[in-house]
Amino acid sequence: MRPVPLPDSASRPVVTPLSPSVVYASETPDALDDQYEGRVHGYTYSREGHPNADVVAARLDDMEGAEGGVVTGSGMSAVSAVLLGLLKSGDHVIGGNQLYGRSLRLMAEDLPRLGIATSLADPGDVDAVRAAIRPETRLLLVEAVSNPTLAVADIDGLATLCREHGILLAVDNTFTTPRGFLPFEHGADIVIHSITKLLAGHSDVMLGYVVAKDQALNDRMRVFAVTTGLTPSPFDCWLAERGMLSFDLRFDRAQATAAALADHLATLPGVARVLYPMRADHPDHARAAELLQGQGCNMVSFELTGGRNAANAFTRAADGLSFAPTLGDVGTTLSHPASSSHRALTAENRAALGLSEGFFRVSVGLEDPEALKQVFTDAVAAATTG
Structure with missing residues (x-):
């Protein structure tokens, strides 16, 4: 089958075209030399x-x-x-x-x-x-x-x-x-x-x-x-x-919600501590204020009293939130380091890092801030009484 050239167009695509081709054809060995030796820009094999x-x-x-x-x-x-x-x-x-x-x-x-x-x-x-x-x-x-x-x-x-x-x-x-x-x-x-x-x-x-x-x-x-x-x-x-393309907007919205959620979590019975760099009680707050210039970002961590039982009760009650070992999604996600990212460490090593069985990392998404705070209020209450 002979190669068919792409149609000419006086206009250009607004969206970057997807280029799934694994290989790219060159006209001659000399042309390929020009590419590999940097005289012209071109593609050869998509691994490269x-x-x-x-x-x-x-x-x-x-x-x-x-x-x-x-x-x-x-x-x-x-x-x-x-x-x-x-x-x-x-x-x-x-x-x-x-x-x-x-x-x-x-x-x-x-x-x-x-x-x-x-x-x-x-x-x-x-x-x-x-x-x-x-x-x-x-x-x-x-x-x-x-x-x-x-x-x-x-x-x-x-x-x-x-x-x-x-x-x-x-x-x-x-x-x-x-x-x-x-x-x-x-x-x-x-x-x-x-x-x-x-x-x-x-x-x-x-x-x-x-x-x-x-x-x-x-x-x-x-x-x-x-x-x-x-x-x-x-x-x-x-x-x-x-x-x-939407990163700046998502970052700003998630960061504002994260700051509000951190302050809210700190008021809830059953929450032993809250970690957010822009809070005055963060151990590195002074350094964070100087280095990050007020940008606390979208991550919040907190610790429940009650250990693993409280952690299980919390995730069961956190209606609409994904308990998943990831971060940065448009939806808020919960991560439990002791059972995911840091599970390979000994309990003693996790304790040295401050990672108890009640410790959670929250990647704050784009939900309505008030609705999100209510979800955490209800889930913490369930963890405290469960």
């Missing part, structure tokens, strides 16, 4: 890049004040592109001690298996991170706001420390997003996102993104991602771009 991924990368580059970002198949593949694409056997990496559960597993089990030594330290304590540095330390990975206790890292202090020791500072900006925080403006070398979450925003996409200030680092991460097949789906990229 495709139009929809480039559109998403360009949008995120613009949001983060960067260029040359790499879109990957998931948030964890973006983390892997950093740690495995830039480090080698004999290197040492420090991670924040409250990273996402799978990032912690990667640090604890997979990197050591490959000869990369790891340590964990409190990213809110520059002296603790300094004490963990070794001569072979090459990189520090932290979350601007941690998952799920919403601890705020001392990014400015860590950036200074990393510069002093020639260490790369990689910041996972998933919780904060570019609307809440811009890591490059505070000295970060690498920024990571799980696009899956608030950026795409509809729980129908799985993608990641990573970008470095240094284009040589971007090239190394891109080559690793291509070689190991961390390829994003064109369809997911197409959906993600659609979600990103």
